[in-house]
Amino acid sequence: MAKRSFLIPGVDKRLLIKDAIKTMPDFTRRRFIAGGASLGALTLLTGCDVVDSSSADTLLSQVSKFNDAVQAFIFNPDALAPTFPESAITKPFPFNAYYDLDDAPDVDGKDWKLEVRGLVDNKKSWTLDELYKLPQVTQITRHICVEGWSAIGSWTGTPLRDFLKLIGADTRAKYVWFQCADKDGYNSPLDMRSALHPQTQMTFKYANEILPRAYGFPMKIRVPTKLGFKNPKYVVSMEVTNDYKGGYWEDQGYNSFSGS
Amino acid sequence: MASLTVTDEQVRSTPTKVIQPAWVRVMHWINALAMILMILSGWQIYNASPLFGFSFPREYTLGGWLGGGLLWHFAAMWLLMINGLAYLITGFATGRFRKKLLPITPSGVLHDVRAALTFKLGHDDLTVYNYVQRLLYAGIIVVGVLIVLSGLGMWKPVQLYYLVMLFGDYPTARYVHFFCMAAICVFLVIHVLLALLVPKSLRAMIIGR
Numbered sequence: 351m352a353k354r355s356f357l358i359p360g361v362d363k364r365l366l367i368k369d370a371i372k373t374m375p376d377f378t379r380r381r382f383i384a385g386g387a388s389l390g391a392l393t394l395l396t397g398c399d400v401v402d403s404s405s406a407d408t409l410l411s412q413v414s415k416f417n418d419a420v421q422a423f424i425f426n427p428d429a430l431a432p433t434f435p436e437s438a439i440t441k442p443f444p445f446n447a448y449y450d451l452d453d454a455p456d457v458d459g460k461d462w463k464l465e466v467r468g469l470v471d472n473k474k475s476w477t478l479d480e481l482y483k484l485p486q487v488t489q490i491t492r493h494i495c496v497e498g499w500s501a502i503g504s505w506t507g508t509p510l511r512d513f514l515k516l517i518g519a520d521t522r523a524k525y526v527w528f529q530c531a532d533k534d535g536y537n538s539p540l541d542m543r544s545a546l547h548p549q550t551q552m553t554f555k556y557a558n559e560i561l562p563r564a565y566g567f568p569m570k571i572r573v574p575t576k577l578g579f580k581n582p583k584y585v586v587s588m589e590v591t592n593d594y595k596g597g598y599w600e601d602q603g604y605n606s607f608s609g610s
Numbered sequence: 611m612a613s614l615t616v617t618d619e620q621v622r623s624t625p626t627k628v629i630q631p632a633w634v635r636v637m638h639w640i641n642a643l644a645m646i647l648m649i650l651s652g653w654q655i656y657n658a659s660p661l662f663g664f665s666f667p668r669e670y671t672l673g674g675w676l677g678g679g680l681l682w683h684f685a686a687m688w689l690l691m692i693n694g695l696a697y698l699i700t701g702f703a704t705g706r707f708r709k710k711l712l713p714i715t716p717s718g719v720l721h722d723v724r725a726a727l728t729f730k731l732g733h734d735d736l737t738v739y740n741y742v743q744r745l746l747y748a749g750i751i752v753v754g755v756l757i758v759l760s761g762l763g764m765w766k767p768v769q770l771y772y773l774v775m776l777f778g779d780y781p782t783a784r785y786v787h788f789f790c791m792a793a794i795c796v797f798l799v800i801h802v803l804l805a806l807l808v809p810k811s812l813r814a815m816i817i818g819r
């Protein structure tokens with residue numbers, strides 16, 4: 351160990367020792383600053399700079415995009431949402447929307463047609479009668495709302511992947527984008543892998559009855575691997591697309607993938 | 611005229627020994643920040659659909675609305691999880707957990723609780739945790755693991771189904787998540803109060819000694 355010599359002529363030893371002690375807080379202070387600097391960097395990373403809230407918002411939305419990628423990465427197309435016995439069904443199943451039931455779309459099933467657009471071979475529109483003729487399956491799964499509550503329901507309809515095959519959709523496309531009849535034009539993008547998930551369903555019935563107005567008559571998209579807001583109701587069109595077209599809640603800041 | 615020589619050893623050994631190593635201090639404060647962000651944004655999320663007959667006051671929530679609270683929660687979770695994982699690995703690998711937190715004996719805890727309640731619990735040597743501290747610090751690590759596991763389960767109830775199963779089902783995981791938060795808040799109050807009562811422990815967590 352090298353010795354550092356301090357030759358200070360004409361200085362009292364005691365005073366010198368006092369001075370030496372004074373340097374010690376500096377020593378520890380430097381250690382503290384070194385520790386503090388990393389905390390400072392951390393503050394930048396977490397967007398804690400609440401004074402400039404827009405930079406925090408930018409950072410948060412970037413993390414949300416990162417979370418989209420993480421969720422897409424861990425999404426297992428073969429992992430099934432748990433199913434339940436009929437006895438587990440939540441009664442009454444809650445109506446939930448950003449408006450009252452009285453303001454829910456009142457669709458006339460005779461006039462309604464499902465519009466099909468985008469990267470599909472057959473762009474013909476589908477009447478409700480035509481859709482009802484497609485093979486249907488029933489699932490009893492848990493609907494989980496972005497708010498945290500959940501409810502178990504029984505949905506019957508055609509697996510979306512069967513319909514996509516039927517219309518000759520390009521399943522290499524990135525999204526199926528749904529538009530709805532809700533006031534203010536509800537819409538939501540669904541990533542293709544989730545659209546092709548075996549439990550993703552074009553739903554026409556709830557609890558074995560024609561889908562009531564409260565739950566999205568005439569057609570709802572049931573995606574048990576997504577949060578509730580990614581399960582659009584009152585659907586009027588679907589578009590197979592590579593473009594991210596945004597969504598009603600997604601545009602307001604809900605995480606876009608929102609997978610479960 | 612005498613010359614005075616100071617060796618590096620002397621400079622280094624003059625201050626009291628390190629109570630909290632640098633990694634503990636850095637991870638402690640990152641965890642403190644992450645926990646506060648998680649709690650305040652978590653209260654925002656709770657308010658969207660309260661489990662019980664109360665809501666958290668708006669001014670103590672983060673994010674402004676549910677969507678904002680979720681963005682904060684799912685951003686701060688990375689900070690909490692990565693830091694927490696690094697803490698667990700380092701704690702086990704360096705033997706710190708074993709040395710500092712074990713053993714925890716019922717008689718030791720009873721003795722120290724009694725001593726604490728009669729204000730006879732000494733803090734002369736901050737490098738040795740008393741039994742109350744051991745129990746609280748070990749307990750809060752377990753709670754921390756539980757809150758992350760229940761949170762991950764709620765985030766991915768299909769992909770991480772086995773995590774949800776660990777707690778029973780999705781609604782149960784939600785309650786577990788809530789009560790772990792409550793336990794952390796109680797810990798936080800006691801922890802901060804005791805740190806203020808024994809300021810040298812706070813100093814040790816900032817400058818190490």
